[in-house]
Amino acid sequence: MLFRFRSQNLFKLCPKVLATPKVFKSDSSNAETVELAYSSYESTDTDTSKKPPLVILHGLLGSKNNWNSMSKAIHKATGRKIISIDARNHGDSRHSSQHTYIHMAHDVIKLLKKLEISKVSILGHSMGGRTAMVLSLLCSDLVSSMIVVDISPVKTSPQIFTMMNLFDAMAAVSIRTGIAMSKARKLADEQLKNVSPDVNLRNFLITNLIQTNTGTYTWRVNLPALKDNFQSHISNFPTTLKGLQYCGPTLFIGGSLSDYIGKNDLPEIQEYFPLAELVFIDGAGHWVHSQKPEKFLETVCKFLADK
Structure with missing residues (x-):
């Protein structure tokens, strides 16, 4: 409707x-x-x-x-x-x-x-x-x-201010080098559960997880810039x-x-x-x-x- x-x-x-x-x-x-x-x-x-x-x-x-x-x-x-x-x-x-x-x-x-x-x-x-x-x-x-x-x-929306917690949680995710992407996604999901019980939101965030040429894992979004600009500009x-x-x-x-x-x-x-x-x-x-x-x-x- x-x-x-x-x-x-x-x-x-x-x-x-x-x-x-x-x-x-x-x-x-x-x-x-x-x-x-x-x-x-x-x-x-x-x-x-x-x-x-x-x-x-x-x-x-x-x-x-x-x-x-x-x-x-x-x-x-x-x-x-x-x-x-x-x-x-x-x-x-x-x-x-x-x-x-x-x-x-x-x-x-x-x-x-x-x-x-x-x-x-x-x-x-x-x-x-x-x-x-x-x-x-x-x-x-x-x-x-x-x-x-x-x-x-x-x-x-008041909900938008929970984004600061998500930025911090994503920045704190730690994944060891050289493991398969499927395993890395599972590890990231486990660590993000502490800040969000919403599996759909976690899956959305994890679409930003990438593996570099050296085998390390990082986020493709610029978390520091987004966090620094969030309160004064993005929100x-x-x-x-x-x-x-x-x-x-x-x-x-x-x-x-x-x-x-x-x-x-x-x-x-x-x-x-x-x-x-x-x-x-x-x-x-x-x-x-x-x-x-x-x-x-x-x-x-x-x-x-x-x-």
């Missing part, structure tokens, strides 16, 4: 001054960017290739690999080219001591410029959803439409963007069992995104796309077909 919320503010006009610039001019335009790794899913169908590509941005401690199946499914259903990106300090992308939404948005802008793509739809989950929001506010001409999954610019939406608006088609998708976004958030969301709609997928928590994949796919594809 899917619940949809609308607001009377849907047709509020954006300030004209924000409609013209390609990129919002502020100190953020000097943000130091990094090279991003990405995967693309496309076909040779000339009709469907005319539609803007869909850029997918994963959440904290995730990677583009988490979206492999969903990327293929969205491409098959819509015909759009899909570009799934690893955020800085995640997956195969470069590491940096800086990890803010301004930096991450500029990373994506740089990649799209490199790929010579001038217009995209964008889908972001959690941390990736906030990156998508910031990108659309800073560079509205680049964004054809936007889908934000289980996160908002006006509210933070909150940047207040410096207050007053900016993105006036393109926007859909917020929440999980009915999640507290990351609520139906009462919509009026404040529309202060940034006047055309935003909000839907909830019944029975889903924070990881809506993996917990209710069929309903999530249907919701995303319907929005992309209409916009």
Whole structure:
């Protein structure tokens, strides 16, 4: 079941001054960017290739690999080219001591410029959803439409602050050199049980475990940078963007069992995104796309077909 919320503010006009610039001019335009790794899913169908590509941005401690199946499914259903990106300090992308939404948005802008793509739809989950929001506010001409999954610019779930414990637990994991990956994963799981009884969460975290050329095990995410930036940057939406608006088609998708976004958030969301709609997928928590994949796919594809 899917619940949809609308607001009377849907047709509020954006300030004209924000409609013209390609990129919002502020100190953020000097943000130091990094090279991003990405995967693309496309076909040779000339009709469907005319539609803007869909850029997918994963959440904290995730990677583009988490979206492999969903990327293929969205491409098959819509015909759009899909570009799934690893955020800085995640997956195969470069590491940096800086990890803010301004930096991450500029990373994506740089990649799209490199790929010579001038217009995209964008889908972001959690941390990736906030990156998508910031990108659309800073560079509205680049964004054809936007889908934000289980996160908002006006509210933070209390659960998010348990991430500090997860960072510490992951950093404390110790695995001896030279053992098989399957054994290493089991050992990591045993050690992470002390901080999380949720086997699905532990399995998600362990997708970041890698073996180096010397046989040692480490995490591919930059844990020190994520921990250092978490309280001041990652856990909150940047207040410096207050007053900016993105006036393109926007859909917020929440999980009915999640507290990351609520139906009462919509009026404040529309202060940034006047055309935003909000839907909830019944029975889903924070990881809506993996917990209710069929309903999530249907919701995303319907929005992309209409916009």
